Amino acid sequence: MEQAKPRTVSTGPDGQSTRRLPLAKRGFNFEIIMWFYTRLSALAMYALIIAGLVGAFFASAQTGANLADILRWGFLPNTAANPLSALPWAGPLTKLMVTAFILVLSAHGVHGLLAVLDDYFTGRLTRRWFRNVIIAFFLIANAVILYTIWTH
Numbered sequence: 001m002e003q004a005k006p007r008t009v010s011t012g013p014d015g016q017s018t019r020r021l022p023l024a025k026r027g028f029n030f031e032i033i034m035w036f037y038t039r040l041s042a043l044a045m046y047a048l049i050i051a052g053l054v055g056a057f058f059a060s061a062q063t064g065a066n067l068a069d070i071l072r073w074g075f076l077p078n079t080a081a082n083p084l085s086a087l088p089w090a091g092p093l094t095k096l097m098v099t100a101f102i103l104v105l106s107a108h109g110v111h112g113l114l115a116v117l118d119d120y121f122t123g124r125l126t127r128r129w130f131r132n133v134i135i136a137f138f139l140i141a142n143a144v145i146l147y148t149i150w151t152h
Helices: 030-063 067-075 090-120 124-151
Strands: 009-011 017-019
Touching: 030 067, 030 090, 090 124
Parallel strands: none
Antiparallel strands: 009 017
């Protein structure tokens, strides 16, 4: 008598049948890496936002600013009226944090966009063409953004 094989189809909570693959058969492939990247990049965005707020509050404690001033300087950075520009570490640190945030944010968004478009475009050539256009736009837009951040 043969032993029963493990079931790969089970019934979910809604009564639908679901497929389950054992972990050993799933492997470690590109899709798993991108699944982890999506989750980790979202956590990195939250961490950068929190670090930026903590840095802004630290800088406001040194300059006597309030939250309204910090938000105004964040959205309208005029160095002549911004007392944060007097802090020598604020400029390079802010540029590094904004650069990290923009790169993580844009890569996270491009990955999400490509994942959605892969569901809609079935042709291999169409997928490749749109993938190349989106990645080229990603590179050009990031180059313009980084140039703007580091030269102004």
